[in-house]
Amino acid sequence: MTKGKKFLAYAFLTVVSVISVFPLYWMMVAATNKSVDVSRGTLIFGTALFDNVKKLFASQNVATALGNSFKYSIIMTFISLLVCSIAGYGFEVFHDKAKDRVMSVILLAMMVPFAATMIPLYRMFSSARLLNSTLGFILPTISTPFLIMMFRQSARSFPSDIMEAARLDGLSEFQIFYRMFLPTMRSTYAAAMTITFMSAWNSYLWPKVIMSDANSITMPMLVANLTEGYVTDYGILMLAVLVCTIPTVIVFFLLQRSFAEGITGAVK
Amino acid sequence: MKRRIASILLAGAMVASLTACGNSGGAGQNAGDGAKANELTVWCWDPAFNIYAMEEAAKVYQKDHPDFKLNVVETPWADVQTKLTTAATSKNLDTLPDILLMQDNAFQKNVISYPDAFKDLTGSGVDFSKFPKAKTAYSVVEGKNYGVPFDNGAAIAAYRTDVLKEAGFTDADFTDITWSKYQAMGKEILAKTGKPLLSCTAGESDLIMIMLQSAGGSLFDKDGNPSMVGNDKLKKVIETYVSLVKSGVLVEVNDWDQYVGTMTNSTVAGTINGCWIMASIQTAEDQSGNWAITNIPKLEGVGDATNYSNNGGSSWAVTAGSKNPELAADFLSKTFAGSVPFYETILPKSGALATYLPAADSKVYGEPQEFFGGKPVYAQITEFASKVPSNNTGVYYYEARDAVATAITHVVSGADIDSEIKTAEDTVKFAMGK
Numbered sequence: 001m002t003k004g005k006k007f008l009a010y011a012f013l014t015v016v017s018v019i020s021v022f023p024l025y026w027m028m029v030a031a032t033n034k035s036v037d038v039s040r041g042t043l044i045f046g047t048a049l050f051d052n053v054k055k056l057f058a059s060q061n062v063a064t065a066l067g068n069s070f071k072y073s074i075i076m077t078f079i080s081l082l083v084c085s086i087a088g089y090g091f092e093v094f095h096d097k098a099k100d101r102v103m104s105v106i107l108l109a110m111m112v113p114f115a116a117t118m119i120p121l122y123r124m125f126s127s128a129r130l131l132n133s134t135l136g137f138i139l140p141t142i143s144t145p146f147l148i149m150m151f152r153q154s155a156r157s158f159p160s161d162i163m164e165a166a167r168l169d170g171l172s173e174f175q176i177f178y179r180m181f182l183p184t185m186r187s188t189y190a191a192a193m194t195i196t197f198m199s200a201w202n203s204y205l206w207p208k209v210i211m212s213d214a215n216s217i218t219m220p221m222l223v224a225n226l227t228e229g230y231v232t233d234y235g236i237l238m239l240a241v242l243v244c245t246i247p248t249v250i251v252f253f254l255l256q257r258s259f260a261e262g263i264t265g266a267v268k
Numbered sequence: 269m270k271r272r273i274a275s276i277l278l279a280g281a282m283v284a285s286l287t288a289c290g291n292s293g294g295a296g297q298n299a300g301d302g303a304k305a306n307e308l309t310v311w312c313w314d315p316a317f318n319i320y321a322m323e324e325a326a327k328v329y330q331k332d333h334p335d336f337k338l339n340v341v342e343t344p345w346a347d348v349q350t351k352l353t354t355a356a357t358s359k360n361l362d363t364l365p366d367i368l369l370m371q372d373n374a375f376q377k378n379v380i381s382y383p384d385a386f387k388d389l390t391g392s393g394v395d396f397s398k399f400p401k402a403k404t405a406y407s408v409v410e411g412k413n414y415g416v417p418f419d420n421g422a423a424i425a426a427y428r429t430d431v432l433k434e435a436g437f438t439d440a441d442f443t444d445i446t447w448s449k450y451q452a453m454g455k456e457i458l459a460k461t462g463k464p465l466l467s468c469t470a471g472e473s474d475l476i477m478i479m480l481q482s483a484g485g486s487l488f489d490k491d492g493n494p495s496m497v498g499n500d501k502l503k504k505v506i507e508t509y510v511s512l513v514k515s516g517v518l519v520e521v522n523d524w525d526q527y528v529g530t531m532t533n534s535t536v537a538g539t540i541n542g543c544w545i546m547a548s549i550q551t552a553e554d555q556s557g558n559w560a561i562t563n564i565p566k567l568e569g570v571g572d573a574t575n576y577s578n579n580g581g582s583s584w585a586v587t588a589g590s591k592n593p594e595l596a597a598d599f600l601s602k603t604f605a606g607s608v609p610f611y612e613t614i615l616p617k618s619g620a621l622a623t624y625l626p627a628a629d630s631k632v633y634g635e636p637q638e639f640f641g642g643k644p645v646y647a648q649i650t651e652f653a654s655k656v657p658s659n660n661t662g663v664y665y666y667e668a669r670d671a672v673a674t675a676i677t678h679v680v681s682g683a684d685i686d687s688e689i690k691t692a693e694d695t696v697k698f699a700m701g702k
Contacts, residue, residue, distance in 0.1 A: 036551045039529045059315050123358040131363060209354050212311075212363065214341045228344035229314035230544040231551060234525075 027245075030238035038234035052235045059236070062243065064215060065222040070247070072207075072218065073200040076138040080196045081189060083143050088151025089177055093163070103152070110145040114205065122209060131210050140206060141199070147192050154188040154262075155181070190255040191262025198248050219244040306335045308596055311343040311351075312369035317419070318582070321614045325603035328610045336599070345371055345582075349378075356382035361589035366596045370415065372406035372581045377663045379409045387586040388412045392597035394605045402656040403623045407583045414585055416600045420543055420621045421581025422653035423478045423564050427465075427538035429641060430558045435460040439560035439641075442538075444575055447479075447508045450565040454517030463537045466512070467530040470520035473673040474579055475540065477659075479505040482577035483567045484657035487668040487696075492660070494668060494700070496693040497686075501570050506676060506685055508567065513680050520680075540564050542579035543649045546640075547619055556639045563652060576655040581623070621646055623653050664700055671695040 030038045033046035056062060091103050121140055130136035158181060166176050182189070204220045211217075217225075223244055226237045252259070312318040319340050326338035343351070348368055355363045361384065370378065379386050390396075390413045396404050399417045407415025427439050435457040442450070454465035468475045480486070485501030488494055496502055512518035519536065521527050530536045532552040539545060549559060563575040584604060586596045603610050604624070611627035614620045616635075627633055628650035636642040671692035678688050 036532050036553070039525060039532050039551075041529065041533075119354055119358050122354050123360065126358065126360045126363060205350070208347050209351055212341060212351070212365070214339070217342075224344050224347065225313070225315075225342050228346075230317060231547040 027238050027242055030234055031242050033235050035231075035233040035235045038238070046235075048235055049239070052233075052239045055233070056236045056239050056243075060222050060225060060240070061214075061217060062222065062240075065217045065219050066243070068216060069201055069219040069244075072134065072137050073197050075134065076141065076200040077193055077196045079138065080142050080144070080147065080200075081192055084147035084192065085151045085182075085185070085189065086177065087143065088148045088153075089155045089181055091148065092152045092155035093158075093160075103148075106145045106148060118206070118209065121206075125210060132213050132216060136210050137207055137216075138200075141203070144196075147196065150192060150262075151185075151188065154185055158184065187258040187261035189262070190258030194252055194255050194259050197251050201248050304337075305592060306333065306595070307337040307339065308367060308590075308592060308599060309339045309341065309365035310367045310369075311341050311348050311365045313342060313344045313348070315342065317618050317620050318369055320618050321418070321604075321620050324614050325599070325607075325610060328603050328607055328613075329599050332602075338599075341365065343368075345369075349374065352378060352382070352385070355589075356385045361385055361587065362591075364587040364589050366590040366592060367584055367586055367600070369418070369582050370407075370585050372403075372415075372421065372583055373661055373665055375407045375415055375583060375585070376409055376661045377665060378585075379407070379414050380663050385588055386414045387588050387590065387593050387597070389414060389416065389586060389597055389600075392594075392601065394597065394601040396605075398605060398625050399623050400625065400654045400656060402578060402658045403581065403583075403653065405658040406581070406661060407585070415583030416604050417581075417583045417623045418604055419581050420623045420649065420653055421578045422543050422623075422649050422656060423482070423540065423577035423579055424543045424546070424561050424649060424652065425538065425540045425564045426545070426549060427560050427562070428463075428534070428536075428555070428558055429560045431457065431461055431463055431534075431537040439562055442565075443562040445565050446568045447512075447565045448568060451512055451515055451517050454512075455515055457537055458516055461537065463535065464517055464519040465537050466518045466540060467521055467527055467536045468518065469524055469527050470522060471673050471677055473669045473676065475518075476505055476509060476672055476676060477669060478540065478564065478577045478579050479508060479567060481657060481659045482564060482574050483570050484572040484574070485570075486660040487665070487672065488660045488662045490660060492662040492664075494664070494693050494696045496668075496672070496689050496696070499689070501567070502672075502689065503685060504567055504570050506679055506689070509676060510679055510685075542581065543621055543652075544580060546645075550619075550639055557641060559639060560641045560643065561645045561648060572657065574655060574657060576652050576657070578653075578656045578659065615646060621649060623650070625650070625654060628654075664696055667699040668692075668696045 026043070029043060029045055031052060032049040033042055034048045034051075037046060037048075091099055125131055125136050125139075130139070162180065163176055166180060171179065202220055203218075204224070207216075207218055208221060208224075211221075219240075223237070223240050226232070226240055310322055312322060319342060322338065322340050326336065329338075330336050348370070352364065352368070355361060364385065390411075394413070394416055396413050403417045403420075404413060404415075407413060407417070425442060427442055429439055432438060432441075437453060437457065441453065445453075450465070458464055466475075480501055483501045483504075485499065485505070487496060487499075487502070509518070513520060519530070521530060528548050531539055531549055532555075534552075534555070539549070543561075546561070549555075564577060566573040566575045584600055586593055586600070590596055604622075608624075608627050608630050611622050611624055612630050612632040615622075615627075615632055628647050633647040633650060634644045635646070637645050674695075675688040675692040679685050
């Protein structure tokens with residue numbers, strides 16, 4: 001690469017990174033400013049952070065929302081990983097024609113938008129008396145075609161010779177999964193965990209539809225509450241968005257390396 | 269083996285915690301479940317405004333009914349609509365709360381689409397004659413009242429008196445005027461101060477609808493059929509709008525935040541909107557004393573033109589699935605539709621301007637407002653509200669508004685008005701399946 005080309009490349013990359021980082025920077029700036037200054041377009045950190053924090057906590061039940069969001073997301077991630085990894089493993093390791101067909105049906109389900117199934121689901125959950133419950137919150141999204149497919153793909157790279165050997169040595173099928181598959185697929189699990197945690201944390205429509213209790217509010221619902229009203233306080237709103245973003249950012253950074261490996265399907 | 273036991277124990281603990289969570293939901297299955305005879309659940313949005321008003325209303329009602337309990341669940345409007353649609357189409361009406369707040373623009377649509385979901389409040393003890401007719405009209409379907417009016421959407425024109433002064437005008441010059449006079453003075457102000465008189469969001473039909481309603485015009489006829497082609501009022505409105513844009517007196521911005529920004533940044537000399545815009549104006553504390561409120565300009569050359577209109581506003585609906593519909597109606601009739609002291613309490617603290625006519629004469633409404641040049645703007649606006657002509661909304665109001673907004677965008681960039689109106693009407697007819 002010549003010097004000129006290199007310069008161009010760097011210039012381009014700089015512009016792109018500024019564009020992608022700017023909204024985050026602006027969010028933080030806005031969280032420290034008064035609403036009127038935000039709407040006047042300020043780009044420097046202000047002094048209203050403490051005021052915004054006070055007002056946010058006074059007007060919204062942030063502790064409950066954070067607690068609920070963590071509760072739902074952690075339970076959902078845990079169960080979802082368990083169910084989907086077993087399913088993906090099963091589809092690949094014990095596959096036959098019939099199971100492949102079932103898998104295609106599951107993949108087809110990926111194409112159905114949630115809005116189309118929402119009302120029937122609501123009817124089902126209402127008759128099962130699962131409205132306003134954690135189970136109702138997590139049940140529709142515990143098993144997602146995407147995760148099953150992801151685990152199925154990574155199970156494909158799991159050598160079958162080892163399994164044969166393990167069977168000869170007397171390990172049960174469950175033990176093979178638990179003792180051999182699970183530890184080797186750590187990066188896939190990490191990637192799946194990041195994805196599931198984020199989507200559970202950010203999920204809005206379904207929880208909003210089935211949760212009608214003020215005590216079951218989650219962080220995205222809290223943010224939505226702040227945007228409604230004749231006057232939107234942008235400072236408080238951005239502070240709430242910041243609080244809502246931090247946990248997913250932490251999860252992502254903690255699992256970042258494994259996430260990249262898991263997505264690209266690397267097995268050591 | 270140890271591991272196996274551990275994993276079984278873990279799985280067991282997980283299942284146990286899950287069932288525990290399932291029960292700890294607290295509120296029970298349905299919003300109405302566990303509701304005692306003296307308890308009501310309400311869905312509404314905006315803690316500073318609607319929720320605050322509801323809680324104050326509960327306090328008023330508790331004076332005579334000490335056992336009364338009110339449970340407000342903060343729910344943004346878009347979600348009220350989603351949950352209402354889900355519950356009504358899946359026939360689970362008992363999952364709705366006793367009372368919900370509804371945007372006036374969507375009121376008829378919801379009552380017509382889900383006739384079983386709402387309680388007819390005619391004859392329930394609520395005195396609807398105490399509200400302006402144009403306001404109650406939003407929640408009347410086939411002659412029956414379904415809503416108790418709450419917040420005011422009366423249109424106001426707000427002006428920066430300091431900017432007007434710079435150009436040699438006062439807010440009195442802008443009272444009871446026509447749009448052509450408005451435009452002429454606006455041009456002069458633009459030339460002298462460089463500031464347009466008005467800003468609005470491009471691709472939104474708010475201002476169009478304000479103008480149309482001020483002349484008693486609607487996008488639908490009495491039977492709910494679209495009436496855009498051949499609607500002289502609509503054509504006049506679009507012509508007026510385009511002429512304002514072309515003269516530079518009206519500047520179009522890209523979104524709501526920019527629109528608020530034009531006022532807080534002092535880049536415009538005024539605005540026209542529902543009176544709730546005052547709350548946004550007042551966030552710029554340094555402009556206190558420099559704003560004045562008056563009525564809006566009127567259209568020329570069309571019959572029934574007035575200087576009054578409406579944009580937005582909402583009303584309380586009682587659901588048919590409510591376990592205590594009588595209590596809900598009684599509660600609303602003794603507070604939102606029957607207590608001047610209640611309105612006197614909520615106004616100063618939240619600026620929650622209502623449409624209850626008897627409140628307009630109260631002392632609190634007549635108090636001078638420093639921010640708006642020391643004028644009693646609240647009494648003034650309540651009076652405006654009483655003069656607003658009615659608007660037919662119907663089921664497809666939002667679709668029609670969007671179609672008109674698209675037409676406006678095209679006409680501003682040079683398209684022919686008549687053919688654009690025709691396209692808009694066809695779009696709405698298509699949405700209606702006609």
